[in-house]
Structures are given as structure tokens and as C-alpha cells.
Amino acid sequence: MTAYDDLMAFQRETEALAQVAGRLGWDQETVMPRGAAPQRGEEMAAMESVLHARRVDPRIADWLTAIEPSNLDDVGRANLRHIKRDHDRAARVPAELAARIARVTSAAQGTWAEARAADDFAAFAPTLDEVIALKREEGAALAEGRGIGIYDAMLEDYEPGTAAADLEAMFGALRPKLSELRAAVREAEAPPVLEGVFDEAAQMALTSKLARHFGYDLTTGRIDKAVHPFSSGSGLDVRITTRTNALDPFNCFYSTVHEVGHAAYEQGIDSAYLLTPLGRGVSMGVHESQSRIYENQIGRSRAFTGWLFGEMKDAFGDFGVADEDTFYRIVNRVSDGFIRTEADELQYNLHVLLRFDLERALMSGDLQVSDLEAAWNDRFEADFGYKVDRPSNGVLQDVHWSVGLLGYFPTYTLGNVYAGCLHEAMRVALPDLDADLARGDTSAATGWLRNNVQKHGGLYAPREVIAKACGQEPGEAPLLAYLEKKFAQIYDI
Incomplete structure (x- = not known):
């Protein structure tokens, strides 16, 4: 066997073990008994120790040195790029620190x-x-000698090739325009509010149908319930969770569609990449572009909500909404609220930008944890105009910081930016898309995304895969144009 063959055989075992570790996390969030938490922490720390040892195995450096990249095809060179990056990052973090982080965050x-x-x-x-x-200790180890900040080092885990300064510029262009549009919407007459009690078993039945309509393959996936909806796994085992609320079926339906976007990305990757570095989503920003375009540009479109209106009538009978147009306006209603995951398209990114600024301050040491709750509440009131009523609606609402996902939050808004670009290009490529969506048929849209984004997995760099799909470099303008057009029409402004 060649050095490349040896390296890839070793890497496949590492990828398989990483999938097992991920399954431990899925189990913890869904069916693990509460009393098992201390033991699960030890189990996850042990798995992280094994994975860390494999990622810094000295044979990897030997194999990389022995391989001549010019003798490989594009797939081989992309695999090398990912393996080298992961090896270099893992080598910078002491094994004891990696295990301690896994144990403490669990x-x-x-x-x-x-x-x-x-x-x-x-x-x-x-x-x-x-x-x-x-x-901070991990970030300092990753940043040492590279001329980058700790937060930039954290970002690399989720969006390789993107720096905090890039995001600050993009978000700086988004925030004032989103705030201006939000102010105009709040002054206009709002659509009605969905009222009633919606059977939670019926919600789960319809949510399963929605998942299938968006192309989720349940022979290699499953839908469970969790406090915080998420997607887990890749390849032939990609699982999602959702949640139900008898007073808010949209929470269930659109959480499901969102997570199906993530899962469809993983299921749509070229099967030749299974258990290789290319066999998973290339970044969280690209991942989020899939979940957000499934949920919003497709799932909340006038055409698709017309179909969903009929499905809800079949599932729940007359639920007090007169017609499809009213239903569309209700689905896209801009409402006051504290929870990021329940926020409408217009306000969602303001929730993310708050977290982006606070977590950068935490990582730099400019903000201490003891002052975090007050800082959150002050920023929220400044951005949204009303006070946080309790911690579970504020600083305690998200799981991310507890599990060490520093640098993750900005990829949500970056994903929205990417989704805006992809939607613009997709509408040009599929001029008759609305006729399909009105029948509940998303296959043209999801097929376009699979062929232009999902199948590539990690073959290209994050911004590169979006640029190839759209024919131009990604930017915030398409997202802003989409939001302005949509909400100006809904709110007659």
C-alpha cells in the first residue's frame, strides 16, 4: 500500500470512532437517564482521549511527508488538506487538556x-x-505563534478561513438595516396570532410527513424529541430531534424542517466520501445555509405554506385560520420574543449578533462570567426594546456555551447570508419552483441544493462551495433584499 492508502485506512477508523462519540452525545440529549451524567462525562472524556491520540499520532506526519500531492486527484488533495489541518490543530492541544474539556463540558x-x-x-x-x-487555554494553544487571536482560533473549528474581522464587517452591514426594517414592521399592522390547542401526537405525525417531503431518508435517520432540537451524525446514520408545544405547532414543524436541512446535507454527500474527511459538512456556516434555506426560503414561502395550510386542516380540522394568504402571514409574523430558536427571520440575526459580541468579550477577558447576565440583559433591551424577564429567556436559553461551543454562534448568521445567496441563484435556475412548492413538492429545490452544495461534502473550502453554486462571492446583499421584499409585502410597508 502507498502512504496515502495507509493514511486513509487509519483516517477511516478515526472517522468511525468520531461517529461513535457523536452517538454518545445524541443519547445524552434524548434517552440517557439523568443519573448517568457523571459516568457519561467519563465515557466522553475517554473517547476524546482516544480520538486526540489518533489525531496526533506521529505516523500521520510521516505519511503526510511521504505523500506527493501532485500525484493525487482533487479528492485526494482535499483529504490531505483536512487531515493536515486537523492534525496540526490537535497537536497544539495537550491530550490532558482535550480530555479535561470533554469531561467538564459533558x-x-x-x-x-x-x-x-x-x-x-x-x-x-x-x-x-x-x-x-x-x-481560553485551548484557544491560546491554537493561536500561539500564528499571529491570530484566541477567538479567531476558535472560529476555525466551525468556519475555516473566516476571521472575526470578516464577520464584524459583514454583521456591521447587516445590523442597522435589520433594525431599520424591524422598526418599520413594528409600526405596521401585524397579522393575527395562531390560537388553539394542537394535539402533540398529531404534530409528530405531520412533522414526520414534512421531513419526508423535504427528502429526509428515514431508512438512515430517525426523529426523536429533545429540549433543544439538533441533528447528529453523517453518512448512513443521521438523526434529528424536534420538540412539541400544544399551543405552538409551528415550533415543532419548523424545528423539524430546520434540522432536516442539516440532515439532508449529510445524507446528500457523495457516498464515495463515507468515513473520510470529505464525508461530512464542510463548515457550520454552510451547514446552517442548508437548514435555513429549507426552513425559511422554502418552508416559509407563500407557495409552500399554501400546501402546509391544507395539511394542517387535515390534521387538526378547522383551526381558526380563514385562508392560505392569512396562514402565510401568520407563519411569517414578526413577534416580540426572547428565544433565538423561535425568532422570525427578520429578528433572528439580531439574536445571533448579541451572542457573537458577548462571547468574543468572554474569550478576550473583557467580560467576566460574573457580569455576563447583566451584559446580556442590557444588550437585549437595547436591541429589542424590552427587558429580559428571567434567565431561561436570556443568558441560560442556549446550550452552546455550556458544551464549549465558543465561535459557533456567528455561523448561524453566516449561514443565513449564504442561504440568501443560494436562494437568489436557485430562483434563477428554477423559475417555476413555486408551482412545485404549492403541491408540497420540494424535490426541485432540494435536488438543486444537493447537486450544487451537499454532494461536495468537504471537497471545497466553505466560501468556495457557495461561490461555485452562486457564480459569485457570497455577501449580505441578497439576504437583505429578500427580507426587505418579503416583509414589505406582508406588512404593506
Whole structure:
């Protein structure tokens, strides 16, 4: 065997073990008994130790040195790019630190959940302080000698090739225009509010149908319930979760469609890349572009909501909405609220930008955990015009910081930007798309995304795959144009 063959055989085993570790996380969020949390922390730390040892295995450096990239095809060179990057990053982080982070964040997740249920940030603050300290230590190790900041080093885990300064410029262009549009919408007459009680078993039945209509393959996937909806896995085992609320079926339906976007990306990757570095989504920003375009530009479109209106009537009978146009306006209603995951398209990114600024300050040391709750509440009131009523609606609402995902939040808005670009290009390529969506047929849209984005997996760099699909470099203008057109029509402004 050649050095490349040896390297890839070793890498496939590492990828398989990483999938097993991911399954431990899925189990923890869905069916693990509460009392198992301390043991699960040890299990996950042990898995992380094994994975870290494999990622820094000295044979990888030997194989990389022995391989001549010019003898490989594009796929081979892309595999080398990912393996070298992961090896270099893992080698910078001491094994003991990697295991400690895994152990602490696993336990922190349970502490966060209990603090959130009790609306007690003070109960979680010491644990979060420990997580932040560990992530600063990791970030410093990753940034050392490279001329980049700790937060930039964190971003590389989620969006390779993007720096905080790039995001700050993009978000700086988004924020004032989103705030201006939001102010105009708030002054206009709002659509009615969905009212009633919607059977949760019927919600789950319809949500399963929605998942299938968006192309989710349930022979290699499953739908479970969790407090915080998420997608897990890749290749032939890609699982999603959703949640139900008897008073808000849209939460269930659109959480499901969102997670199906993530899952469809993983299921849509070229099967030849299975258990290789190319066999998973290339970045969280690109991943989020798929979930957001499924959920919003497709799932909340006038055409598709017309079909969903009929499905809801079949599932729940007359639920008090007169017609498809009214239903479309209700689905896209801009409403006050505290929760990022429940926010409408217009306000969602303002929630993300708040978190982006706060977590950068945490990582730099400009903001201490002891001051985080007050800083969150002050920023929220400044951006949204009303006060946070309790921690579970504010600083405790998201799981991300408890599990050490510093640098993750900005990829949500970056994904929205990418989705705006993709939607613009997709509408040009599929001029008759609305006729399909009105029948509940998303196959043209999801097929276009599969062929132009999903199948490539990690073959291209994140911005490159979007640029190839759209024919131009990604920017915020298409997203802003889409939002302005849509909400100006809904709110007659």
C-alpha cells in the first residue's frame, strides 16, 4: 500500500470512532437517564482521549511527508488538506487538556439544564467560568505563534478561513438595516396570532410527513424529541430531534424542517466520501445555509405554506385560520420574543449578533462570567426594546456555551447570508419552483441544493462551495433584499 492508502485506512477508523462519540452525545440529549451524567462525562472524556491520540499520532506526519500531492486527484488533495489541518490543530492541544474539556463540558451540560429549569444563573456561573477558562487555554494553544487571536482560533473549528474581522464587517452591514426594517414592521399592522390547542401526537405525525417531503431518508435517520432540537451524525446514520408545544405547532414543524436541512446535507454527500474527511459538512456556516434555506426560503414561502395550510386542516380540522394568504402571514409574523430558536427571520440575526459580541468579550477577558447576565440583559433591551424577564429567556436559553461551543454562534448568521445567496441563484435556475412548492413538492429545490452544495461534502473550502453554486462571492446583499421584499409585502410597508 502507498502512504496515502495507509493514511486513509487509519483516517477511516478515526472517522468511525468520531461517529461513535457523536452517538454518545445524541443519547445524552434524548434517552440517557439523568443519573448517568457523571459516568457519561467519563465515557466522553475517554473517547476524546482516544480520538486526540489518533489525531496526533506521529505516523500521520510521516505519511503526510511521504505523500506527493501532485500525484493525487482533487479528492485526494482535499483529504490531505483536512487531515493536515486537523492534525496540526490537535497537536497544539495537550491530550490532558482535550480530555479535561470533554469531561467538564459533558458535566456542564447537565448543570446548565438544571440551572435553566430553576432560572438560576448563579448556579451555573461557576461551571461556565471553568468552561470559559478551559476554552481560553485551548484557544491560546491554537493561536500561539500564528499571529491570530484566541477567538479567531476558535472560529476555525466551525468556519475555516473566516476571521472575526470578516464577520464584524459583514454583521456591521447587516445590523442597522435589520433594525431599520424591524422598526418599520413594528409600526405596521401585524397579522393575527395562531390560537388553539394542537394535539402533540398529531404534530409528530405531520412533522414526520414534512421531513419526508423535504427528502429526509428515514431508512438512515430517525426523529426523536429533545429540549433543544439538533441533528447528529453523517453518512448512513443521521438523526434529528424536534420538540412539541400544544399551543405552538409551528415550533415543532419548523424545528423539524430546520434540522432536516442539516440532515439532508449529510445524507446528500457523495457516498464515495463515507468515513473520510470529505464525508461530512464542510463548515457550520454552510451547514446552517442548508437548514435555513429549507426552513425559511422554502418552508416559509407563500407557495409552500399554501400546501402546509391544507395539511394542517387535515390534521387538526378547522383551526381558526380563514385562508392560505392569512396562514402565510401568520407563519411569517414578526413577534416580540426572547428565544433565538423561535425568532422570525427578520429578528433572528439580531439574536445571533448579541451572542457573537458577548462571547468574543468572554474569550478576550473583557467580560467576566460574573457580569455576563447583566451584559446580556442590557444588550437585549437595547436591541429589542424590552427587558429580559428571567434567565431561561436570556443568558441560560442556549446550550452552546455550556458544551464549549465558543465561535459557533456567528455561523448561524453566516449561514443565513449564504442561504440568501443560494436562494437568489436557485430562483434563477428554477423559475417555476413555486408551482412545485404549492403541491408540497420540494424535490426541485432540494435536488438543486444537493447537486450544487451537499454532494461536495468537504471537497471545497466553505466560501468556495457557495461561490461555485452562486457564480459569485457570497455577501449580505441578497439576504437583505429578500427580507426587505418579503416583509414589505406582508406588512404593506
